[in-house]
Amino acid sequence: MDVKSAQATGNAALHYAAWQLSRKGWNVMTTARNAKGSDLFCVNSDESIKFGVQSKGVSKRGPVGLGSDLNNLRSEWWIVTINAKKDDPVCFILKLEEVKGLCFHSDPAKSKTGVQSYWLQPNQYDQPKFREAWHRLNPENLLPSG
DSSP, X not given: OOXXXXXXXXXHHHHHHHHHHHXXXXXXXXXXXXXXXXXXXXXXXXXXXXXXXXXXXXXXXXXXXXXXXXXXXXXXXXXXXXSTTSSSOEEEEEEHHXXXXXXXXOOGGGSSSSOOOEEEOHHHHOSTTXXXXXXXXXXXXXXXXX
């Protein structure tokens, strides 16, 4: 088995994030991999709080691809896991608006395909406020305002 594959890295990151969320009291359901939309759906015990998570895993600290259209990004929460297949993975927890606000984009004129692409640079997601910031997903922080 090729444990170096991007798919294996993504799977390790997904299940690590699900495990961490479960340890914090969330009921977590994984979705079909490589489908559009959230990779994880989380609900609290009385189902009063629900949210989707996009999981991105990389084998080392590096850029995280976001595709060619930011309008296709749907999940309200993003978990970027680095060192996903090692004994010491590190997660960064970001809101969708933060992902969109921090991303870089290529110049379509300089692209081989003529299409713009977006990605997160490591120095954008690897910040103390996002690093292992599981507290951002505490139920009291996710209650609807009103």
